[in-house]
Amino acid sequence: MYGPTWGASAPAKVILLGEHAVVFGKPAVSVAIGLRLRCRIRLAAVPSLNGIQLGPQNYSYVSACLAKRNAPPTAVLTDSDFPSGSGLGSSAAVTVALLAALAASTGSFKEDVVAREAFEVECDVQGRASPIDTSTCTHGKGILVSRERESSLLWEMSKDTRRWCVHDLPVPKMTLVVGFTGKSKPTGPLVAKVKRYVDHSTFARDMVDEIGEVTMEGVRHMSKGDLEGLGRMMTKDHKLLAILGVSTRELDKLVSSVLPYSYGAKLTGAGGGGSMVALTDRPEEVVDIIRRKGGQPFTAETGVPGVKID
Numbered sequence: 658m659y660g661p662t663w664g665a666s667a668p669a670k671v672i673l674l675g676e677h678a679v680v681f682g683k684p685a686v687s688v689a690i691g692l693r694l695r696c697r698i699r700l701a702a703v704p705s706l707n708g709i710q711l712g713p714q715n716y717s718y719v720s721a722c723l724a725k726r727n728a729p730p731t732a733v734l735t736d737s738d739f740p741s742g743s744g745l746g747s748s749a750a751v752t753v754a755l756l757a758a759l760a761a762s763t764g765s766f767k768e769d770v771v772a773r774e775a776f777e778v779e780c781d782v783q784g785r786a787s788p789i790d791t792s793t794c795t796h797g798k799g800i801l802v803s804r805e806r807e808s809s810l811l812w813e814m815s816k817d818t819r820r821w822c823v824h825d826l827p828v829p830k831m832t833l834v835v836g837f838t839g840k841s842k843p844t845g846p847l848v849a850k851v852k853r854y855v856d857h858s859t860f861a862r863d864m865v866d867e868i869g870e871v872t873m874e875g876v877r878h879m880s881k882g883d884l885e886g887l888g889r890m891m892t893k894d895h896k897l898l899a900i901l902g903v904s905t906r907e908l909d910k911l912v913s914s915v916l917p918y919s920y921g922a923k924l925t926g927a928g929g930g931g932s933m934v935a936l937t938d939r940p941e942e943v944v945d946i947i948r949r950k951g952g953q954p955f956t957a958e959t960g961v962p963g964v965k966i967d
């Protein structure tokens with residue numbers, strides 16, 4: 658790259674409890690993990706991502722970030738430790754890292770502003786979203802999104818009638834193993850599918866309410882360091898998400914095969930493919946089983962920082 662450049666990086670995330678229900682204003686818990694996406698920018702004659710010119714049909718998150726900050730034509734380079742569409746928040750990480758690099762280029766980087774702008778970009782591009790992914794990629798560590806304000810509040814976000822209070826959540830020492838199915842999935846259509854179901858069925862609305870209750874019970878176990886209790890809630894959450902129609906045969910297979918070696922396991926993120934996560938104290942066995950069942954396993958480090966200006 659010629660001329661001055663600015664860079665930032667953001668972590669991947671794993672949702673431990675509450676995905677999909679959080680879009681309806683229910684609570685959710687997620688943690689940043691030790692895989693990062695790095696982004697570097699410089700001024701250019703035409704806007705591009707990794708050498709490919711931006712157009713109306715491609716790289717909508719990148720175009721939306723440039724528009725959000727009224728940026729001049731910018732060349733963006735990214736490089737990531739984790740695949741896109743894996744359910745680990747690649748769109749949130751690219752959005753957060755790019756908005757942070759753009760803010761750094763004008764000397765105006767602030768964590769809460771990046772979190773807010775990133776949430777707005779996700780809503781614009783996806784149609785519907787909650788602030789959990791973008792807040793986790795921004796703040797790092799652990800995040801609790803809930804309706805009520807607690808003393809650990811980081812920021813509040815709202816969209817139409819929905820409101821989310823985003824909190825810092827202490828993460829106990831724990832081992833997570835992620836299994837990627839190898840199938841990428843776009844989040845927007847899955848979120849829209851759940852909305853259609855919820856709009857037309859009281860049963861689906863009850864499932865969303867129950868995910869909210871399971872999540873809060875999981876938070877209580879987590880705050881006491883009770884990994885067995887937290888794992889039980891994760892497995893219960895997986896069953897509810899499957900009823901909502903966002904699991905797949907591959908995800909169910911990976912989840913059920915690791916359960917004998919785990920405190921709990923579930924799909925993580927939007928589902929429809931993507932990844933599952935197991936909470937375990939037997940990571941080697943879980944990694945081995947995921948590999949034998951055709952998934953791509955990795956052990957996820959937690960307690961990692963959020964967005965960083967590089």
Ligand code: PMV
Nearest residue numbers: 676677744786787844926927
């Ligand atoms: O895009 P993913 O797979 O990281 O998952 C997003 C989580 C959802 O709850 C499904 C959507 C949202 O915006 O909260």
